[in-house]
Amino acid sequence: MIRNFIQQLRKTAHLARLNLTEEEEELYSKQLEEILNYFQKLQELDTSNVEPMAHVLPLNNVWREDEIKESMEKELILKNAPEIENNCFKVPKIVKNI
Amino acid sequence: MYLPVIGLEVHAQLLTKSKMFCSCSTDHENAPPNTLVCPICMGMPGVLPVPNKKAIELLIKTALALNCEISPFSKFDRKNYFYPDLPKGYQISQYDLPLARGGYVEFEVDSEIKRVRLKRIHLEEDTGKLLHVGEGDRLAEAEYSLVDLNRCGIPLMEIVTEPDIHSPKEARLFLQELRKILRYLEVSSGDMEKGSLRCDANVSVMTEKGILGIRTEIKNVNSFYSLEKALEYEIERQINLLKEGKEVIQETRHWDEKKQITVTLRGKEEAEDYRYFPEPDIPPIIISKEILEEIKKTIPPLPLQRKLLLQNTLFLSPIESEIITSEKELCEFFDECLKLYNNPKNLSNWITVELMSYLNDQKLNFRDLNIEPKRFVKIIEMVDKNEITRPVGKEILRKYLDTKEDPEKIVEKEGLKTVSDLDFLKEIVKRVIDGNERAVLDYLKGKKNVINFLVGQVMKETKGRASLDLVKNLLEEELNKR
Amino acid sequence: MGIIKEIHNLYLKKEITVREVIEKYLKNIENWEPHVHAFLTVNLDYIEREIKRVEGLKFNEDLTLYGIPVAIKDNILTEGLLTTCASKILANFIPPYDAEVIRRLKEKGAIIIGKTNLDEFAMGSSTENSAFGPTKNPWDLERVPGGSSGGSAVAIATGESPLALGSDTGGSIRQPASFTGVIGLKPTYGLVSRYGLVAFASSLDQIGPFARKVEDLAIILQVIAGYDPKDSTSLPYSPPNYLDSLGKSVKGWKIGIPKEMWERGVEDSVLEVLDSALKVLRDLGVELIEISLPTVEYALPTYYLIATSEASSNLARYDGIHYGYRNKNQKDLISLYKVSRGEGFGSEVKRRIILGTYALSAGYYDAYYLKATKVRTLIRQDFESAFRKVDLIISPTSPVLPFRLGERIEDPLKMYLIDILTIPVNLAGIPAISVPAGFKDNLPIGLQFMGPFFSEDKLLQISYAFQKLMDFSEKYPNTVEGL
Structure with a gap:
């Protein structure tokens, strides 16, 4: 069971692009299993006729007019970037299937 | 015999002045890198998207013109994946409730009207651009890449067809007609070479017994010509595999423009899990009859x-x-x-x-x-x-x-008015006949075609200002005297 | 009299200058910080510019926060001033723009005095999850101040700042307010612009104020509340004048006591202290009615599934490409992502990102995320029907007294359970306020008032009436000698 969950955890950590140490893997899989078990409680409730709620306010059609405003100076856009070249963000080799 | 079964996914940038969720200009063609960027489209911490009304209207206009059903209730969703041209780590798109469903496009194939049904049309945001640096500036060969976010956040409409297309030529004609429609509607510039219209193709082959084959998806088709070529190549590849008793693998393939072949990009098992969920930062879209009526008025004949x-x-x-x-x-x-x-x-x-x-x-x-x-x-x-x-x-x-x-x-x-002065013309005719003895001899020997040469000479003299028939008549009259 | 009024009177009489006021608070900060660590950034150059800016304004009635220091939780963006979210991944991030609330505060003459500590990305209930060390409770330096807005709450409790802003996703304003003996308000979702608040869980997050006195809270709320076109989830609503409701009688109001929030898991000492608070309410002439909110017991899993799902997406942008921490030794993109994020995020943040990613992933979406959003509907319906019977609802803010540092940090579920009484409010989107209601062994205990959508005026009205009879606003901690 636990080993199974470690597989699950590794897959999830890959999806989330998180490097986990072995200790973290062990700790998280134990904790997350416990948390998810507790969350099973939700299955007690019958929600077959309930609409899901993604927004709490009864708002809709919040749109803006198609108007151009000044962009930000590129110096400010790039200021916090770890690495830049030719006014672009620099990234290392993109390997197959990212 | 095998029947190709093709479906297309077409992305068209919408002709708005500003981006989908912020007020940066969309006019990115000649802009220096990262100059049409603000905290919102670069996904800074704390920013929030506000949808562009015009983009929603342009999509609905397209959908109505293509006979789609407009969803009365629609919403934006987040499509989660990591890539350097996607600074938020998710693309705001539409998943289970697109703005439009159904509909069709009609176009002519060899003078026959052909109809391709549409699955859906939805709205999303474009990504930034990657410049691959290194040998051959291609992804696989690049040492590193540079990210320019000017294009990031431009409104993008995705039109997905049913697999109703049965030849590479049909696919091309469909896409050409679709582009023409988008231009008539003034919703997209439709320039494939500039990337404002892009197309991915899903293709499989059906056997005589009607058994549908495994399909592949082809990416990186950048012109009408390459769409047709890529499909021709891929269909032949699939048929050859089947003939050899091998299997077609479900995968995404890349059209290599240089080599004119498709190559494996990623397999099915490597497919991303996009973890779509409703975009919490944007309230839903409710399209009323009134909105539809207003937009309908703006649609010209196709x-x-x-x-x-x-x-x-x-x-x-x-x-x-x-x-x-x-x-x-x-x-x-x-x-x-x-x-x-x-x-x-x-x-x-x-x-x-x-x-x-x-x-x-x-x-x-x-x-x-x-x-x-x-x-x-x-x-x-x-x-x-x-x-x-x-x-x-x-x-x-x-x-x-x-x-x-x-x-x-x-x-x-x-002074280009037609010359109607007969004496003046007759004089020129005489002059031409006198100056072209050989031609005149040929004519008199029965080579009647030579008259056209002589007409040409007269026209040259008159700078084309004489009536052809008149000149011909005058020439014949004069020649017959000889 | 509120502290703002007091300072403004001195300004009017020219008995003190803006600079002197700021220096007085900086002195408090200097004294308290070595003991409590409420602030992550107090930048004297920035403050100097702020003072000069405000000195250039002419004090008038409209500048309701003229020359008043405000401490800001470090997940709210301040242009040109380091904003870290208490995370290594943003340790050097200098925002190029101000959050909408900051713009509004500055417009009204406020001075941003510093950025306060929090649980990394507001994920936590104790301010122990800060990459830069925990904040301590000034009432007992061995105990936590609550979280995640622990720094802002402590800044008020110690008097390091008269006003502060925090953010509340599941109780992150109210619970630390309760633990530190100050007032904290979580506004209705959509009342205060989230533009410039670093998103944790977008459908739950709200910015809100801390203060010692209700009058001061009303004034700062007035400044930050109201429609912002940059936030699509902000409601086009004009707030009433909140000061107007202060001092009005609450006689005859019906207040619901949901048995689910008073029984299970609430420590006896908390109930004991709140008993006398209920008596005060009766003295004010309100009618206390027992009600039931049957689905609130499902609020915790519902909350943690929704919040972590949204967080897993909101925190995807910290990928070491466009800003923030990058491990520069990585040769390819995917390891750059994984190592930068693995090293940049702290333990609790990673745990929640994984939980949320899992809840949204193929095969689990329906059972976790979707199920939770459906239960959320039921929880809101529970509140809606309750508010058809009563004007407001009350509960303890926290089921427990401030606990010791390290006491719960090893057991995430145990930590999550701390939020059980504040979480339902965020799920329903309604406003709630925590008001100091007494002390047990010199540890503060808060009472939570919850109201229907946009009932901030009512919450302030009853809090004001309550504070008149049970006033702890002059009570300061004395754990540090010589202060």
Whole structure:
């Protein structure tokens, strides 16, 4: 069971692009299993006729007019970037299937 | 025998002034890197998206024109994946409740009307651009890449077809018709070479027994030509595999423009889990009947409708109708001219022959021209009334298009009015006959065709200002005296 | 009299200058910080510019926060001033723009005095999850101040700042307010612009104020509340004048006591202290009615599934490409992502990202995320029907007294359970306020008032009436000698 969950955890950590140490893997899989078990409680409730709620306010059609405003100076856009070249963000080799 | 089964996913940038969720300009073609970027489209911490009303309207306009059903309730979702051209780590898109579903596109294949059904049309944001640095500037060979976010956040409409297309040529014709429609609707520039129209293709082959094959997806098709070529290649590849008793693998393949082949990009098992969920930062979209009625009013007749109308009511030939409706602006120009000049057949001839040859020579599109219907019609009328000859008319048209000078003034200034002075013409005829003894001899020996040469010489002398028939008559009259 | 009024009177009489006021608070900060660590950034150059800016304004009635220091939780963006979210991944991030609330505060003459500590990305209930060390409770330096807005709450409790802003996703304003003996308000979702608040869980996050006195809270709320076109989830609503409701009688109001929030898991000492608070309410002439909110017991899993799902997406942008921490030794993109994020995020943040990613992933979406959003509907319906019977609802803010540092940090579920009484409010989107209601062994205990959508005026009205009779606003901690 636990080993199974470690597989699950590794897959999830890959999806989330998180490097986990072995200790973290062990700790998280134990904790997350416990948390998810507790969350099973939700299955007690019958929600077959309930609409899901993604927004709490009864708002809709919040749109803006198609108007151009000044962009930000590129110096400010790039200021916090770890690495830049030719006014672009620099990234290392993109390997197959990212 | 195998039947190809093809479905397309078309992405078209919408013609808005500002981006999908922020107010940065979309005019990115010649902008230096990262100059059309703000905290919102670069996904800074703390920013929030506010949808562009115009983009929603343009999508609905397209959907109505393509006979889709507009969802009364729609929403944005987040599509989660990591890539350097996607600074938020998710793309705001639409998942289970797209703005439009169903609908179809009709177009002509070998004079037959073909219908391709649509699955859906949804709205999303474009990603940034990656520049791959290193040998051959291709992804696989690049040492590193540079990210420019100018394109990031431009509104993008995704049109997904049903797998109703059955040949590479049909696929190309479909896409060409779709582009024409998008241009007629003024919702997208549709420039494939500039990337404002992009297309992925899903393709499989069906056996004689009607068993559907495994499909592959082809990416990186950047022109109508490569769409057709890529499909031809891929269909042949799949058929060959099946003939050899091998299996087609479900995967995404990349069209290699240089080598003209498709290569594996990623397999099914490597497919991303996008973890779509409703975008919590944007309230849902509710499209009322009133909104739909307003947008309906802005939809013009579509190119195929226009074409059939020209054929069936004005009796233009299919080719002429096709040319005239190839661009919305040209079609409108035809309409305007027709109001001033009630001879559609002749008008169409002037447009499809004289105007088109000018455009071809100059390598221009009609919409690049600034041509006034009044002036164009005036030229035709002058020819009709014999005030100028047709060759002169053609010349005047070119001069007018080059200089935008009033055609009547050109005629006057350059003295191009048709010569009707018989004595003057007779004198030239005599001069030509005297100066071309060999030709005259040939003619008299029975080589009657030579007369065309002599006509040409006379026209040269008159700078084309004489009526052809008249010159021919005078020549024959004079020759017969010899 | 509120502290703002007091300072403004001195300004009017020219008995003190803006600079002197700021220096006085900086002195408090200097004294307290070595013991409590409420602030992550107090930048004297920035403050100097702020003072000069405000000195250039002419004091008038409209500048309701003229020359008043405000401490800001470090997940709210301040242009040109380090904003870290208490995370290594943003340790050097200098925002190029101000959050909408900051713009509004500055416009009214406020001075941003510093950025306060929090649980990394607001994920936690104790301010122990800060990459830069925990904040301590000034009432007992061995105990936590609550979280995640622990720094802002402590800044008020110690008097390091008269006003502060925090953010509340599941109780992150109210619970630390309760633990530190100050007032904290979580506004109605959509009342205060989230533009410039670093998103944790977008459908739950709200910015809100801390203060010692209700009058001061009303004034700062007035400044930050109201429609912002940059936030699509902000409601086009004009807030009433909140000061107007202060001092009005609450006689005859019906207040619901949901048995689910008073029984299970609430420590006896908390109930004991709140008993006398209920008595005060009766003295004010309100009618206490027992009600039931049957689905609130499902609020915790519902909350943690929704919040972590949204967080897993909101925190995807910290990928070491466009800003923030990058491990520069990585040769390819995917390891750059994984190592930068693995090293940049702290333990709790990673745990929640994984939980949320899992809840949204193929095969689990329906059972976790979707199920939770459906239960959320039921929880809101429960509140809606309760508010048809009563004007407001009350509960303890926290089921427990401030606990010791390290006491719960090893057991995430145990930590999550701390939020059980504040979470339902965020799920329903309604406003709630925590008001100091007494002390047990010199540890503060808060009472939570919850109201229907946009009932901030009512919450302030009853809090004001309550504070009149049970006033702890002059009570300061004395754990540090010589202060």
